[in-house]
Amino acid sequence: MDTILFIIFAIVAVVCAFNLVLQTHPISSALSLIGVMGSLAVLYLLLGAEFIAMAQVIVYGGAVMVLFVMVIMLLNAGSEKRSGKSWFAQIAGLPLLLVFVAVLGVLIRGALPQLRPVEFGSWVGGTAQHIGQMLFTEYLLPFEIVSILILIAILGAVVLAQREID
Amino acid sequence: MPHIPPVPLSWYLILSAVLFAIGVAGFLYRKSIITVFMSIELMLNAVNLSFIAFSYQLRRIDGHIYSFFVMVVAAAEAAVGLAIVLTVFKNRGTLQIDEVDSMKL
Numbered sequence: 702m703d704t705i706l707f708i709i710f711a712i713v714a715v716v717c718a719f720n721l722v723l724q725t726h727p728i729s730s731a732l733s734l735i736g737v738m739g740s741l742a743v744l745y746l747l748l749g750a751e752f753i754a755m756a757q758v759i760v761y762g763g764a765v766m767v768l769f770v771m772v773i774m775l776l777n778a779g780s781e782k783r784s785g786k787s788w789f790a791q792i793a794g795l796p797l798l799l800v801f802v803a804v805l806g807v808l809i810r811g812a813l814p815q816l817r818p819v820e821f822g823s824w825v826g827g828t829a830q831h832i833g834q835m836l837f838t839e840y841l842l843p844f845e846i847v848s849i850l851i852l853i854a855i856l857g858a859v860v861l862a863q864r865e866i867d
Numbered sequence: 868m869p870h871i872p873p874v875p876l877s878w879y880l881i882l883s884a885v886l887f888a889i890g891v892a893g894f895l896y897r898k899s900i901i902t903v904f905m906s907i908e909l910m911l912n913a914v915n916l917s918f919i920a921f922s923y924q925l926r927r928i929d930g931h932i933y934s935f936f937v938m939v940v941a942a943a944e945a946a947v948g949l950a951i952v953l954t955v956f957k958n959r960g961t962l963q964i965d966e967v968d969s970m971k972l
Contacts, residue, residue, distance in 0.1 A: 704871045711882050718886050718909060722893040727901045734905050737886070741912055744879065748923045753915075753931050753938075760938050765908065765945045772949045773901055776956050781899040782963060794895050798888045805884040809877050816880075817924055818873035826928050832935065840932050847939050854943035861950035 703747050703821040710740040725780040727773045731766060738762045748819060750827035879920040886913035900952050900962050904945070911941045 717736035724730050738761045745754035836844055890913060893906030915934040922930025952962070959967060 702871075704874050707874045707878065711878070714882065715885060715889070718889040721902075721905060721909060722889055722897065727899055727905075730902050730905055734908060737909060738912060741916060744882075744916065745919050748879070748919050750919045750922070750931055750934075753919060753934055756935060756938060757915075760942055761908070761912070765942055768945055768949055769901065769905065772952060776901075776953070776962065778899065778901055778962050781897070781902070790895055794892070798892055801891075802884055802888045806881055809880045809884070813877065813880075816876035818875055819879065819923065820873045824923060824926060826926065827922075827931050831928050832931055835928050835932055836935070843936065847936055851939065851943050854947050858946040858950040861947065862953050 703819065706743065707747060707819070710743045714740040714744070727778045727781075728770065731769050731773060734769075735762055735766050738766070747821050748827075749822070749824045751825075752827055752829045752832045876920055876924055880917060883913045883916040883920065886910075886916070898963050898965060900955065900964055900967075903964060904948055904952070908941060908945070911937055 714737050717733040717740070721730045721733040721737065724733065738757060742754045742757040742762070745757060887910050890906045890910035893909065894903055897903055897906065915937055918930040918934040918937070920930075922928065922934075955967060956962060961967065
């Protein structure tokens with residue numbers, strides 16, 4: 702069952718990712734990105750990461766994408782013009798990317814031989830309880846630093862997006 | 868119903884590599900600032916999938932914590948980045964990255 706789910710949602714994720722890159726209108730790209738994030742949330746669930754899957758749906762699928770869609774609509778962003786690309790990107794870009802994926806694939810198959818098969822429910826370590834315990838004991842300092850980072854980001858966003866006062 | 872063998876973890880890692888490469892392609896080839904931003908988010912998501920997969924392999928929860936932090940930083944980055952996009956659009960009236968080239972020699 703989880704094999705079928707993995708195949709379905711992996712295909713959905715890859716197709717949506719391709720659609721993100723190929724569509725010219727930003728709102729179509731944003732909808733494809735929501736598809737990628739939703740299917741990744743299902744894959745996280747299959748890997749036993751309940752809390753991260755829910756956080757993915759809420760933070761990425763909810764907050765971040767709402768921000769994106771709001772900015773697209775606020776700016777009334779239309780289809781992008783296909784202007785001239787640099788010759789290097791045109792010639793070497795795609796082959797280099799394919800080489801990158803091939804090298805990673807060979808490394809994953811060759812250098813990591815003892816990977817576990819994924820069976821749903823064989824490890825339930827990703828509940829909110831486990832995450833909370835780890836976050837507030839061992840990772841307390843990074844957690845506090847990240848909260849300061851968010852505070853700075855809020856201030857930065859407000860300062861950048863405000864209207865100038867004459 | 869026939870017995871279907873479980874998915875090897877390497878498939879998850881390869882899926883993550885493929886999504887990352889698609890994100891890089893979008894980053895390199897697209898010309899709209901907003902789409903470039905979305906490609907960056909796609910790359911961050913692909914890395915998160917790797918973290919979760921290795922966390923499953925090692926039976927440790929540290930990968931979940933890291934991917935949680937990646938998510939938080941991505942949200943902060945999206946807020947600041949989209950504010951920058953708004954400012955660029957306000958000052959230049961365009962969203963094409965190759966028209967914003969005043970720092971180019």
